[in-house]
Amino acid sequence: MRIRHNLIIFRRIIKAGILNFIRNAWLGLAAIAVMVITLTIILFSIIANSTFNYTITQITDKIDISVYLKDSVGVKDRDQLIEDLENLDSVKEVNYVSKDEALERYKEQNKGNLDLLLAISQTDNPLPASLQLKPTDPNNIEPIRQFLESEEIKELQSDETSYSGDRKTAIDKITNATSFIGRAGVVGVLVFAFISMLIIFNTIQMAIFNRRSELTIMRLLGASTNYIRGPFIVESVLYGIVSGVISIAIVNVLFSVSAKAFGASSLGILDIEFANVYFADNFWRFLGLQLGVGILIGSISALIATRRYLKFKTSK
Amino acid sequence: MILLDRVTKKYNKNAQALEKISLHVEPKEFVIIVGASGAGKSTILKLLTREEKPTTGKIIVGGLDYSTLKDREIPILRRKIGVVFQDFKLLPNRTVFENVAFALEIVGVGNKEIDHTVPRVLDIVGLKGKEKRMPRELSGGELQRVAIARAIVRQPRILIADEPTGNLDPKHAWDVIRVLEKINRYGTTVILTTHNQEIVNKLKRRVITIKDGRIASDKASGEYHS
Numbered sequence A: 001m002r003i004r005h006n007l008i009i010f011r012r013i014i015k016a017g018i019l020n021f022i023r024n025a026w027l028g029l030a031a032i033a034v035m036v037i038t039l040t041i042i043l044f045s046i047i048a049n050s051t052f053n054y055t056i057t058q059i060t061d062k063i064d065i066s067v068y069l070k071d072s073v074g075v076k077d078r079d080q081l082i083e084d085l086e087n088l089d090s091v092k093e094v095n096y097v098s099k100d101e102a103l104e105r106y107k108e109q110n111k112g113n114l115d116l117l118l119a120i121s122q123t124d125n126p127l128p129a130s131l132q133l134k135p136t137d138p139n140n141i142e143p144i145r146q147f148l149e150s151e152e153i154k155e156l157q158s159d160e161t162s163y164s165g166d167r168k169t170a171i172d173k174i175t176n177a178t179s180f181i182g183r184a185g186v187v188g189v190l191v192f193a194f195i196s197m198l199i200i201f202n203t204i205q206m207a208i209f210n211r212r213s214e215l216t217i218m219r220l221l222g223a224s225t226n227y228i229r230g231p232f233i234v235e236s237v238l239y240g241i242v243s244g245v246i247s248i249a250i251v252n253v254l255f256s257v258s259a260k261a262f263g264a265s266s267l268g269i270l271d272i273e274f275a276n277v278y279f280a281d282n283f284w285r286f287l288g289l290q291l292g293v294g295i296l297i298g299s300i301s302a303l304i305a306t307r308r309y310l311k312f313k314t315s316k
Numbered sequence B: 001m002i003l004l005d006r007v008t009k010k011y012n013k014n015a016q017a018l019e020k021i022s023l024h025v026e027p028k029e030f031v032i033i034v035g036a037s038g039a040g041k042s043t044i045l046k047l048l049t050r051e052e053k054p055t056t057g058k059i060i061v062g063g064l065d066y067s068t069l070k071d072r073e074i075p076i077l078r079r080k081i082g083v084v085f086q087d088f089k090l091l092p093n094r095t096v097f098e099n100v101a102f103a104l105e106i107v108g109v110g111n112k113e114i115d116h117t118v119p120r121v122l123d124i125v126g127l128k129g130k131e132k133r134m135p136r137e138l139s140g141g142e143l144q145r146v147a148i149a150r151a152i153v154r155q156p157r158i159l160i161a162d163e164p165t166g167n168l169d170p171k172h173a174w175d176v177i178r179v180l181e182k183i184n185r186y187g188t189t190v191i192l193t194t195h196n197q198e199i200v201n202k203l204k205r206r207v208i209t210i211k212d213g214r215i216a217s218d219k220a221s222g223e224y225h226s
Helices: A002-023 A025-062 A075-087 A099-109 A114-121 A142-149 A151-156 A166-210 A212-220 A225-261 A272-281 A283-309 B041-048 B071-080 B096-105 B111-124 B140-152 B170-185 B197-203
Strands: A065-069 A091-097 A129-135 B002-010 B016-025 B030-034 B056-061 B081-084 B158-162 B189-194 B206-211 B214-219
Touching: A002 A025, A002 A225, A025 A166, A025 A225, A025 A272, A025 A283, A065 A075, A065 A142, A075 A091, A075 A129, A075 A142, A075 A151, A091 A099, A099 A114, A099 A129, A142 A151, A166 A212, A166 A225, A166 A283, A212 A225, A225 A272, A225 A283, A272 A283, B002 B041, B016 B041, B016 B214, B030 B041, B030 B170, B030 B197, B041 B056, B041 B158, B041 B189, B071 B081, B081 B140, B096 B111, B096 B140, B111 B140, B111 B170, B140 B158, B140 B170, B158 B170, B170 B189, B170 B197
Parallel strands: B030 B189, B030 B206, B081 B158, B158 B189
Antiparallel strands: A065 A129, A091 A129, B002 B016, B002 B056, B206 B214
């Protein structure tokens, strides 16, 4: 009996909330618009952040150090050098590339250039054997450099060590950009979330004002506080839901347009294709997030507004 | 049923609305509270419905001691008392039926029961066949009877009517009073405020006269001369 009673009350609150939502459509438009902006910023920040991180990993993975060995270096010295390098904390991995392998690779890379291939085949293998090092931390290769620059090690090398180090500056730039965008995203989200709350707050205040005589009558007839308050909260939650759906639809459209426009290529350091796939893969999670945040912002502001403007205290 | 013990109400330091009012109303009684405008009649009713709190004194209604009543218990109290307001307080954009049903809706009565109960109550107040009318299509007397229907639809043990005849011509005023008498015969305690001498004197009921915030007289089968 009690459950049935509560169910009836609950259904009526939901119904009244939906009715309010429809009646207040014009008033609610502002609330929805600003909430859509907030949610879209959140979504973009997340996707941009992942895309940057992905780009960084991609570039970082390619960083390596090549140590070219003189042909005169014997097996013993070579193995000793590999062992020494492997013992360094800053070295993750050491791969030995023999002269023959180096030649194979070179030929493979220049498959199309017949003249070059012909020229090479007519001489002895001109390519040195090398050690390919992967640093543990691409941002800190100084210890490796120091080791390789030492007099006795230098002796073994045929050419200057290649650091592919210019990539580091690029990575630094992206890392900085990522953290900047991350911070800007958080600030933007906070600012817009606050504005959304203010506008929803005002919308509910207006709605309460418009219906004040009805609310007074409800109160005098003995409606409970939750029964009076409930529809306003349902209304705000609906703002959140509608905004979440609109926001994800906008992002969806933007991605499909951008994919067509850029032919799924990279746009500077932003890998559009990755962002697109990332968005598609996590679509339902993002939808859930958008709805969740929208509902949260809506219900919190409605709770505050109703607490503030539905005064039920009896004066003494 | 209703007990007021030395109830004083001050709105501010200078204006004293009620001073040490003590009265007791038995179940099923029909009590008329009379007095000039501003004498304190409405304040007594507002204290009973807890729209106002007394400055000092004790109020007990239907076994509920108001001094221990929490704010969230006020709705429960108001569901036990039916109130008819002088200005009707009907919802203008709802039909007669919906206005009466509203009192049941907000306390969680099922739709079936609403459809069953509302027409019977409208019949009692003589508004059968006007279920679908909007308030603006009704006369003052009819509006007041809608308000009464809404007040009694939950079968309260107490019905409070604040100047229900205030804005009505004599014929309609009597229609409303007849309905209140009928409800009283069904066993509901009725408290009525009015300053209509003719009605008071013809009803021959208990009359409590309020003057300057005090009880000037309290007589069974009383009369009222302003």
